[in-house]
Amino acid sequence: MKPLSGLRIIEFDGLGPVTFAGMVLADLGAEVLRLTRGATAGAPVFTDVGGEILHRGRAAVAVDLKDSADLARVHDLIASADALIEGFRPGVMERLGLGPDVCAARNPRLVFGRITGWGQTGPMARQVGHDLNYIALSGALSMMGEPDRPPRPPLNVVGDYGGGAMLLVTGVLAALLEAKTTGQGRVVDAAMTDGSALLTSLFHALGARGLWNEARGTNLLDGGAPFYRCYACRDGRFVAVGALEPQFYAALLAGLKIPADEAPQYDPAGWPGLQARFAELFATRDRDDWAALFADTDACVTPVLTMAEAPVHPHNAARGAFAVEGVVQPAPAPRFGDQADRPEPQPEPLSLDEALARWG
Numbered sequence: 001m002k003p004l005s006g007l008r009i010i011e012f013d014g015l016g017p018v019t020f021a022g023m024v025l026a027d028l029g030a031e032v033l034r035l036t037r038g039a040t041a042g043a044p045v046f047t048d049v050g051g052e053i054l055h056r057g058r059a060a061v062a063v064d065l066k067d068s069a070d071l072a073r074v075h076d077l078i079a080s081a082d083a084l085i086e087g088f089r090p091g092v093m094e095r096l097g098l099g100p101d102v103c104a105a106r107n108p109r110l111v112f113g114r115i116t117g118w119g120q121t122g123p124m125a126r127q128v129g130h131d132l133n134y135i136a137l138s139g140a141l142s143m144m145g146e147p148d149r150p151p152r153p154p155l156n157v158v159g160d161y162g163g164g165a166m167l168l169v170t171g172v173l174a175a176l177l178e179a180k181t182t183g184q185g186r187v188v189d190a191a192m193t194d195g196s197a198l199l200t201s202l203f204h205a206l207g208a209r210g211l212w213n214e215a216r217g218t219n220l221l222d223g224g225a226p227f228y229r230c231y232a233c234r235d236g237r238f239v240a241v242g243a244l245e246p247q248f249y250a251a252l253l254a255g256l257k258i259p260a261d262e263a264p265q266y267d268p269a270g271w272p273g274l275q276a277r278f279a280e281l282f283a284t285r286d287r288d289d290w291a292a293l294f295a296d297t298d299a300c301v302t303p304v305l306t307m308a309e310a311p312v313h314p315h316n317a318a319r320g321a322f323a324v325e326g327v328v329q330p331a332p333a334p335r336f337g338d339q340a341d342r343p344e345p346q347p348e349p350l351s352l353d354e355a356l357a358r359w360g
Contacts, residue, residue, distance in 0.1 A: 036061065078103050234284060241278070252299040
């Protein structure tokens with residue numbers, strides 16, 4: 001049995017973070033019904049990119065929220081739910097007749113999870129945007145990329161998923177714990193701007209102590225340090241070097257055959273020259289040669305694997321970190337015991353009547 005077995009969650013289908021949050025909650029064992037837009041019950045008419053993975057573990061239920069009969073049955077589902085998650089722009093659920101006050105009147109213990117880019121309040125709340133905009137406003141984006149180029153988008157993992165979906169899941173789980181004790185639900189306002197700002201807490205702390213500056217590529221963790229960055233190898237592939245602590249740095253120097261007195265670690269003035277020296281050395285051998293050389297050391301040197309290579313790496317394969325359920329995909333995480341959990345495939349769609357019958 002999974003940790004969230006027995007919990008019932010309604011997911012209003014969307015793109016990005018709410019979809020990822022629904023997947024995580026289903027992976028953890030909750031029964032999630034994904035309400036999709038459709039004119040014919042039981043026949044969803046749209047899906048987002050990546051749905052074969054991101055929709056795993058939960059059944060689609062097509063609804064027409066402009067139809068009074070469908071809306072009434074959605075209210076019946078809400079009456080039996082423990083939580084609801086939605087990612088519409090502020091005010092949309094209220095206009096549909098499904099705002100938090102209306103839902104709480106039907107089910108006082110309901111946890112109402114909302115995720116947006118800017119949040120439910122504030123002068124930008126109703127503006128459009130995407131992950132890149134949200135992490136730009138939070139300050140996170142300014143720290144990413146090469147020093148002589150514009151900031152580089154870090155895929156959409158910082159805003160949509162790290163600062164967005166995962167904090168929505170955290171907030172929903174916290175509110176569910178409270179509701180179990182008090183019988184009262186809460187509204188969870190997860191904003192990607194808020195969440196991505198939270199993820200930068202360490203760097204605000206370092207900055208306050210004079211240990212971080214705003215010039216990209218000059219700091220300890222942004223590629224400025226020659227012992228914490230990636231290097232190109234002879235075959236055009238890359239290794240990641242993360243030798244932060246002195247003992248790990250010593251192992252790195254030993255593997256590169258550089259005398260310790262020629263490469264002081266914490267001398268920022270010498271970092272550019274040391275980086276060039278490291279780059280020259282790493283370019284003399286192929287990636288997998290370096291990976292083999294450093295494999296049994298504490299130098300913190302690992303190959304940079306592609307998406308195709310990662311699932312077959314011996315460590316990932318041994319842990320079952322990836323699974324094949326129609327397509328190769330990351331397995332549910334975290335695990336609760338010694339064995340990796342297998343992702344549940346996407347079930348067959350349900351009609352609204354079938355969903356209501358299932359939930360009583």
